[in-house]
Amino acid sequence: MASSSSNKSPFDLLYLNKINLKANGGAGKVIERMQPIVQGEFISKTQMMACKHANGRDWWLLKMMHDSVSVYIFNYQRFRLQPWETKLSVSP
Numbered sequence: 001m002a003s004s005s006s007n008k009s010p011f012d013l014l015y016l017n018k019i020n021l022k023a024n025g026g027a028g029k030v031i032e033r034m035q036p037i038v039q040g041e042f043i044s045k046t047q048m049m050a051c052k053h054a055n056g057r058d059w060w061l062l063k064m065m066h067d068s069v070s071v072y073i074f075n076y077q078r079f080r081l082q083p084w085e086t087k088l089s090v091s092p
Contacts, residue, residue: 011045014038014063014072016081037074037081042066 016035023029047064053075061074061081074081 011043
């Protein structure tokens, strides 16, 4: 539910958390917490997809917009996430 002081959706942020899985004897440790990668957009609460890149190392991450056919696309390369294209609109 949106607050009275804002017209934003409760799903207007997408955060990135980085975890070192080798730290603490394999138990892991959060090394970056809640870094916003999408802000102020109406994104879907669900519908995040991952697809392995053709190079066999990297990953494509796709996040659906809320009530639309637009998609945020990110490319995850070893230890960094970068926007590939802000939004991609797909025609039905």
